[in-house]
Amino acid sequence: MWDALILNPMLNSLLFLYQLLFQNFTLTILVFTVLIRLLTFPLTNQTQKSQKKLAALQQSEEWKKTQEKYAKDREKLTQEQMKLYQRAGVNPLGSCLPMLIQFPVLIGLYQAINLAMAASPVQLLDLSRHIYPFLSGASSLIPLENRFLWLNLGLPDPFYVLPLLVVATTWLQSKLMTPPATADSQAAAMSQQMALMMPLMIGWMSLQFPSGLSIYWVIGNVVSIVQQAITTPPDWRRVFSFRAAPAAPAAGKSQAEKSKTDKAKADRARLAAPVTKSQGEKGKGDKSKPDKAGQGAARK
Amino acid sequence: MRSKLLIFAGLLLALAVAGCGAAPTQMWPGLATNDELAFIAQGQQVHAIRLADGIQVWAFPAAGSNQTGVFAAEAGLGPDRIVVGSEGPTGQYSGVLYGLDLSGNRQWCLAFDQKGAQRENCPLAAGGAQSGFLGLAPAVDNRIVGGVTVTEGVAFVGLANGAVYAVDAATGRDLWHFKAERDVWAPPLVRAGRVYVASLDHHIYVLDAGSGQVVWSKDMGAAVAGAPALSSDGGTLYVGTFGSRLYALNSASGEEVWPPFTATHWVWSGPALDDGMLYFTDVSGVVFAVEAATGTEAWRAQPGGKMRARPAVAGDLIIVGDRDGTLFALDRASGAEVWRQTLQGQLLASPVVLEDKVLVAPFNGENLLVAYSLAGDAVRWAYAPSR
Structure with a gap:
């Protein structure tokens, strides 16, 4: 099912393009990725619009007031938030669903490129099953040309240039796609972590990838970045700011007020620390770090 | 909720990508036999199995490790040497050739790049110390995938980067090397002073066994992955290609003896030749019997699944x-x-x-x-x- 609907059409389109584009596989990856991104543009655009609307709503005064009002009643808060979503015509999952629909396309494209580069006999044997019989001349294209600059597209980049580009472009793309900080500070922190962890993870994987796949990844990222920059001109200062984005106060308090409250809580906890048995023991055993026990109590 | 879904989706994509990209470079086992033993190369070892009862006599290396690498190429068998080739450790593309005595003890080795030479403490074959962009070692696929042929004291082996080496089977000294454009995935066929090499660069190369000089070469129009076959008199060379064709070529000149026979899909392996008939398969699973002299089809059958x-x-x-x-x-x-x-x-x-x-x-x-x-x-x- 997957092969018939996603993988085979993509693989054969890739081979067809390769034939047209002077049998240059890097150029083929470039053109094919751009074409696929153009085809999925309506979905991407919908995702971005949804994200923008959602962010605007979450930064509105009404949203903040609701947060403040129902800070102690999560159930009621959720109900009120849903009403706000409805009133503003925003679907909170509206940005996720188009993205999820795009995933099969992205994964299929990735698999098609991987399959087309078949670097081992078993992979090449697998490739033979996927080529349409009516695609005349496709068999004579095999194996695809695998040289590009210093690269063998079937092997990892020996100089680590591509993994670095993968990290840089994935990071930039994640930062652009991450909506501005919202009232939900936990979600903001998770988004921040995600924007950092994903590029590192993909970069680490690309150390072992055939460089053709890394090229695909970089091209895909660059296309996304350009798309994003055109449709929603980004705030470059926010993008290149390495500090955590200031989250909107959770219950209508200003950031300064919130810090004050946190500090007061921590102080109270520190004073209370030696009272409990376990903390008292901890304090005895670790006299050089009295603050840590206090912080632990504050978290409790 | 939304953030969690996004994170889940991101991780899903990353996992899918990892699953696609990190596919191990696998190859089916390489099988060779002499009168007493079967030699099977698979995974991290080459196993010598007694034909009489299926008991392992020895394995090389005695304990497999990823450091030595992956074996899949057919062993080359001489009267007093067994020559085996590795793909190198997974992901390193750094094959090494080993000469073993009949008990499976390593007598020599030959590396095709610096990584292999350092890893296995082997001499480096000529052409192995390559420099590329900014004088740094380029990404070269030095896996030995296709097998080794040992004839008259010389081991012939092809690499995934297209190089073909002739190596003294007794000492491991490289005698000459030749470079095709793309992968050599079949053991070279050696007969009467000629080395027949099949390459994925669409060519059949016929080399002089003593010097490695090209006698003739022919563009077959599609990749040639399997070893060709020679007629018993040595006059005709039979070659299967990914263009779904089986060719009969004059082994002295490369001219076609009869028009190519058309199969239904890629012909990966060369044919088996017996009593004037050629028997071969294509990857869609059809078995063909064709007259060697004329290229006329005697029968075809499709007994089961895909074949190689x-x-x-x-x-x-x-x-x-x-x-x-x-x-x-x-x-x-x-x-x-x-x-x-x-x-x-x-x-x-x-x-x-x-x-x-x-x-x-x-x-x-x-x-x-x-x-x-x-x-x-x-x-x-x-x-x-x-x-």
Whole structure:
């Protein structure tokens, strides 16, 4: 099912393009990725619009007031938030669903490129099953040309240039796609972590990838970045700011007020620390770090 | 909720990507036999198995490790040397050639890049110290995938980067090397002072065995992955290609002897030649019998699933295995099925017929080597590495 609907059409389109584009596989990856991104543009655009609307709503005064009002009643808060979503015509999952629909396309494209580069006999044997019989001349294209600059597209980049580009472009793309900080500070922190962890993870994987796949990844990222920059001109200062984005106060308090409250809580906890048995023991055993026990109590 | 979904989706994509990209470079087992032993290269070792009872006599290296690398290429067998080639450790693409004595002890080794030379403490073959962009070592695929041929004291081996080396089988000294444009995935065929090399660059190269000079080469229009076959008089060379063709070429000049025979899909392996008939398969699973002198089809049969391996001829039977793990015996005269046996794994390595036994080496199966009776009614023995 997957092969018939996603993988085979993509693989054969890739081979067809390769034939047209002077049998240059890097150029083929470039053109094919751009074409696929153009085809999925309506979905991407919908995702971005949804994200923008959602962010605007979450930064509105009404949203903040609701947060403040129902800070102690999560159930009621959720109900009120849903009403706000409805009133503003925003679907909170509206940005996720188009993205999820795009995933099969992205994964299929990735698999098609991987399959087309078949670097081992078993992979090449697998490739033979996927080529349409009516695609005349496709068999004579095999194996695809695998040289590009210093690269063998079937092997990892020996100089680590591509993994670095993968990290840089994935990071930039994640930062652009991450909506501005919202009232939900936990979600903001998770988004921040995600924007950092994903590029590192993909970069680490690309150390072992055939460089053709890394090229695909970089091209895909660059296309996304350009798309994003055109449709929603980004705030470059926010993008290149390495500090955590200031989250909107959770219950209508200003950031300064919130810090004050946190500090007061921590102080109270520190004073209370030696009272409990376990903390008292901890304090005895670790006299050089009295603050840590206090912080632990504050978290409790 | 939304953030969690996004994170989940991101992780899903990352996992999918990892699953696609980090596919191990696998290859079906390489099987070779002499009078007493079967040598099977698979995973981190080459196993020497006694033909009489399927007991392992030795393995090289004695304890496999990823440091030594992956073996899949058919061993080259000489009277006093066994020459085996590795792909190198997974992901390093750094093959090494080893010369073993008949007890499986390493006598020499030869590396094709600096990584292999340092890892195995081997001398570096000529052409191995390559420099590329900014004088740094380029990404070169030095895996030995296709097998080794040992003839008259010389081992011939092809690499995945297209290089072909002639190496003194006694000492491991490289004698000459030749470079094709793309991968050589089949053991070179050596006969009467000529080396016949099949390459994925669409060419058949015929080299002088003494010097490595090209005698002639021919563009076959599509990749040539399997070893060609020579007629018994050495006058005709039979070559299968990914263009779904089987060619008969004059071995002295490369001219076509008869118009190419058209199969239904890629012809991966060269044909088995016996008594004036050629028997071969294509990857869609069709078995063909074609007259060697004229290229006229005698019969075709499609007994099972996809096929890659070269059939084996055993008396009145043609033995061939498919990717689904079924071994077929077909009637040599008509292609009709005589018997079948199903086993676990994919039968991608060519079967070997020895007197009253058929040896098969399943890929990704329970056993590494299985011996069937030629009547197809019993398993004589089966060998799995853990036994």
